[in-house]
Amino acid sequence: MTHFIVRRMRPDEAPALADLESEAWPAGLQASESMIRKRLELGHQAVVAVLGTRFIAAACFYHTSQDPTNTGRFPRDFERFSTQPASEPIRSSYVYSLCVTPAERGRGSVQRVVDAVIENARSVGARYVVGDGRCAAYAGSAGPGPDRTRCDPLFRRAIDDWHRSGRKPGIELLIRDPLLRFHHRLGCEFLHLAPDFLPSDTASGGFRVIFMKRLTRQEPGSTR
Numbered sequence: 001m002t003h004f005i006v007r008r009m010r011p012d013e014a015p016a017l018a019d020l021e022s023e024a025w026p027a028g029l030q031a032s033e034s035m036i037r038k039r040l041e042l043g044h045q046a047v048v049a050v051l052g053t054r055f056i057a058a059a060c061f062y063h064t065s066q067d068p069t070n071t072g073r074f075p076r077d078f079e080r081f082s083t084q085p086a087s088e089p090i091r092s093s094y095v096y097s098l099c100v101t102p103a104e105r106g107r108g109s110v111q112r113v114v115d116a117v118i119e120n121a122r123s124v125g126a127r128y129v130v131g132d133g134r135c136a137a138y139a140g141s142a143g144p145g146p147d148r149t150r151c152d153p154l155f156r157r158a159i160d161d162w163h164r165s166g167r168k169p170g171i172e173l174l175i176r177d178p179l180l181r182f183h184h185r186l187g188c189e190f191l192h193l194a195p196d197f198l199p200s201d202t203a204s205g206g207f208r209v210i211f212m213k214r215l216t217r218q219e220p221g222s223t224r
């Protein structure tokens with residue numbers, strides 16, 4: 001069993017987060033140390049899973065007064081989504097760049113990181129945790145490195161139909177994608193499709209599916 005601890009990242013630990021980003025994300029989707037510093041200056045934070053001196057998993061987030069259900073006002077792309085300043089009064093926690101280093105995937109660190117983000121959101125009174133759901137089954141990725149997802153033609157057609165018609169596909173189609181299935185298991189709702197959100201994510205066709213988890217009153221012993 002892997003022994004790691006989960007905690008908030010300190011501002012001087014931006015280099016360790018940049019190292020994790022370069023291990024966990026394909027080229028073109030990794031945040032540099034300077035980008036991470038810029039985001040921290042905007043009031044962003046990160047929860048990290050630490051094994052020895054290495055970060056093995058992380059999620060970045062910030063608190064905002066924005067209402068994620070107001071689609072017209074939602075950040076149009078990842079650049080805006082990940083560089084908005086934190087704002088008050090807090091209504092939502094916006095989360096991005098959830099990742100686990102390849103060798104530690106499937107070992108539970110991601111759940112602990114997600115639980116810590118949710119706990120933090122609750123503690124500041126946020127009603128929603130919101131993120132940009134990657135959907136790599138749209139085009140699939142088979143390049144070098146750990147980022148391998150098969151293209152799923154049915155899923156791809158469902159996303160294209162959603163894009164064309166504006167009508168959200170049924171959940172059974174959306175959760176054909178492994179990452180959307182992951183968010184669904186966490187109790188998230190899918191809010192809207194964001195085309196050209198991150199064009200460099202070719203596996204996802206540049207799309208993101210914006211998701212939201214409503215935070216209910218915490219039951220004893222649970223952070224979900």
Ligand SMILES: CC(C)(COP(=O)(O)OP(=O)(O)OC[C@H]1O[C@@H](n2cnc3c(N)ncnc32)[C@H](O)[C@@H]1OP(=O)(O)O)[C@@H](O)C(=O)NCCC(=O)NCCS
Nearest residue numbers: 098099100105106107110133134146147148149178181182
């Ligand atoms: C997504 C991620 C954080 C999940 O962490 P994990 O420790 O693998 O979590 P789990 O073991 O619970 O796996 C969750 C799902 O992700 C899928 N998955 C794992 N690695 C994957 C990868 N490289 N690409 C796509 N999907 C992957 C799994 O198939 C699993 O789905 P399933 O069990 O329904 O088939 C991790 O795989 C990762 O860092 N991926 C690269 C970065 C990324 O895509 N982040 C998501 C941003 S929305």
